[in-house]
Amino acid sequence: MVGIGPDTEAPVGQMRLADFDLKDRVFIVTGGARGLGLSLAEALVETGGNVYCFDREPQADERWQETARRAAKWGGSLHYRQQDVQDTDGLNRTIAEIADKHHRLDGVVAAAGVQQLCPAAEYSREDVARMMDINYTGVMMTAASAARQMFKYKCHGSMCLIASMSGSVANKGLISPVYNSSKAAVIQLARNLAMEWSPIRPDGTGGIRVNCISPGHILTPMVRKNFEEVPGLQQKWESENMMGRLAETSEFKGAALFLLSNASSFMTGNNLVIDGGHTSW
Template identity: 65%
Template structure:
């Protein structure tokens, strides 16, 4: 253990020297989870389709690198552009010949009645929320296998993959999140065992948040009057969550603190699905 910041960390949560990728990391939930990894000492690469990250990324970059000693980087990547995605992940892993973890948080939402959905709309939603996430996970896994890293993958699903959200008509979004939960089990089964050639040992889990105050959700509130109040009343805690309340969960799933956990879906929803 190096002297300084790293020596003060709880060892099972210490990511010092590790290399991690967070998709959907330009802002919101993806960015705050990336911050948690940097605070634990990691080199973190945020990928998002925006040409430049949100202003909050710049603020986070200046704060955490100075205070915690990890590093935060940004690259423009659309998860539907598999060639660029693969090349970017390969380049990140090649620098130190390692890739330790992934948080796949890229996703979009669309409020549309099922009978009004077009083929193109459904295809776009699934291309980002499911296929793009799947391609990200497989690209990361190939890099982990190449460098024989015992990696950790966290797929961001949602409680919407378990229930139909009252007051919000999002059939394809909810279905895509249900698919992500099932995908985590399948990938955990396929990549979990360490093989004779030294590959494998990759843990894959899901994180399913409840309602979070993000730019995407704020837009929902504008589109559906009274939705915020309805969701708050349906929650055991009587409130909605902030992105920062999921930082530690992401760190837990990508650290040795969860060393015997794989193929599971961690639901953090303020009790919404426990009624």
């Protein structure tokens, strides 16, 4: 069968921006305690989504609490679950509990990731394994666990994997070979999951679109730590893109909403690069 198309019963023309409406849909955002993950969760909540943020921290930060307080006004809801993506058994249980509670799961934003600055010749096997376990295997296991629940409830939805422009180019001034390699793997993973899950099968399962966002340099807590470790790095990065500045996390909300909503119903297996023109010259 073909992949799912636009809903002919949707109130397009009767409601403002109907294609972006996420009312009653259920989503999971990993790495959602702060930074980019939280901003992307906000985009889904603001359009009516019920969003569960996963992170390994015991509690989300103050900004998350403020977002949760505003969620009801927007028509959505925001929830926090302490869940490390390296704990596959726990991940499976938590995702299954959420899907069973709502009898549905409509999508995932896989934003959990870590960085480590280290010359390639000095990496230990353990450090490589840890970074790949979080940045690649954690994304794979999150997507697979969510897909099983989407198959179970025959939900046709969407997944957004957070890669990086670093998966396509080397970052000038930043020695991070394993991080960059892990993000390249995520881009390729999205293509393969899209190929496998986008068609709707005879039993009604499938219809899951999978895409990537590849951000450029963003002012996140992880990046600010890089700036502390490498003097002059912020100024160098600002000079390397066409806009002469770094991104704020809020500048990726529209892209996430586009990919998780009906607005992108014919888009799958793609990598959306948002980098201020960094890779265009």
